[in-house]
Amino acid sequence: MYSLIFTQSSKKLAKTLCSPVRQQFRFFTSFEIKETPKLKLHSYWRSSCSQRVRIALNLKGLEYEYKAVNLLKGEQFTPEFEKLNPLKYVPVLEDGDVVVADSFAILLYLEDKYPEHPLLPRDLQKKALNIQAASVVTSSIQPLQNLAVLNYIEEKISSDEKLVWVQRHLNKGFAALEKLLKSSVGRYATGDDIGLADVFLAPQIAAGITRFQIDMSHYPTLARLHGVYTEHPAFQAAHPDKQPDAPSSS
Numbered sequence: 001m002y003s004l005i006f007t008q009s010s011k012k013l014a015k016t017l018c019s020p021v022r023q024q025f026r027f028f029t030s031f032e033i034k035e036t037p038k039l040k041l042h043s044y045w046r047s048s049c050s051q052r053v054r055i056a057l058n059l060k061g062l063e064y065e066y067k068a069v070n071l072l073k074g075e076q077f078t079p080e081f082e083k084l085n086p087l088k089y090v091p092v093l094e095d096g097d098v099v100v101a102d103s104f105a106i107l108l109y110l111e112d113k114y115p116e117h118p119l120l121p122r123d124l125q126k127k128a129l130n131i132q133a134a135s136v137v138t139s140s141i142q143p144l145q146n147l148a149v150l151n152y153i154e155e156k157i158s159s160d161e162k163l164v165w166v167q168r169h170l171n172k173g174f175a176a177l178e179k180l181l182k183s184s185v186g187r188y189a190t191g192d193d194i195g196l197a198d199v200f201l202a203p204q205i206a207a208g209i210t211r212f213q214i215d216m217s218h219y220p221t222l223a224r225l226h227g228v229y230t231e232h233p234a235f236q237a238a239h240p241d242k243q244p245d246a247p248s249s250s
């Protein structure tokens with residue numbers, strides 16, 4: 001796989017060139033053409049954790065092969081998948097011989113390995129805020145709405161209780177995020193550049209609205225950010241409905 005650093009249009013142009021011409025293109029333009037092994041992302045269309053990684057890959061302009069794991073059919077429990085992630089969750093990223101599971105670990109790996117379009121600002125306070133917001137989503141919201149947890153509540157109590165449970169935890173997390181971001185918010189969560197916080201917030205806010213009927217009038221900052229994310233191509237391409245394993249009616 002070839003990718004060009006610098007502009008997306010240069011990248012598209014280079015891909016249309018046959019190999020010897022590519023060499024000349026590199027010589028005459030001084031653009032750097034990187035040969036990188038194709039990344040593979042094990043993902044499920046509706047998984048918010050997978051969506052985070054899809055957003056970051058898109059923002060960084062990294063091509064990847066989509067490996068669908070059907071969570072409803074239990075494909076995360078197969079012995080082959082367990083070798084990739086002993087916890088039996090998506091997402092998992094394969095980068096050549098390197099295998100990284102857990103969206104937070106994957107995003108930090110991508111940040112180090114592919115620094116183009118950095119998601120963690122140099123400013124230490126802003127960087128810490130990005131990590132804190134990401135951590136609120138990944139530690140204090142999403143695990144409480146995970147498929148296994150919801151199935152358990154539905155089975156042991158009722159499906160009504162399942163919604164009450166999720167809404168309680170989403171509202172607690174959203175209220176905290178709303179306060180946390182108040183002083184930093186710009187066009188995006190921590191200023192005018194897209195950061196790690198946005199990559200975690202976008203799928204979580206969308207899930208709150210579309211799957212769990214959260215009343216967003218209590219969270220004006222998050223509601224506005226949701227609108228901003230839905231307009232951005234990198235976020236749009238990572239949307240569950242756009243994934244190859246999304247059901248055609250979704």
Ligand SMILES: N[C@@H](CCC(=O)N[C@@H](CS)C(=O)NCC(=O)O)C(=O)O
Pocket residue numbers: 047048049050071076088089090091101102103104138143146147148149
């Ligand atoms: N902390 C992990 C959580 C991963 C996770 O919970 N993945 C969900 C989908 S978002 C999953 O694979 N669930 C399958 C199951 O519950 O069996 C991460 O951020 O990657």
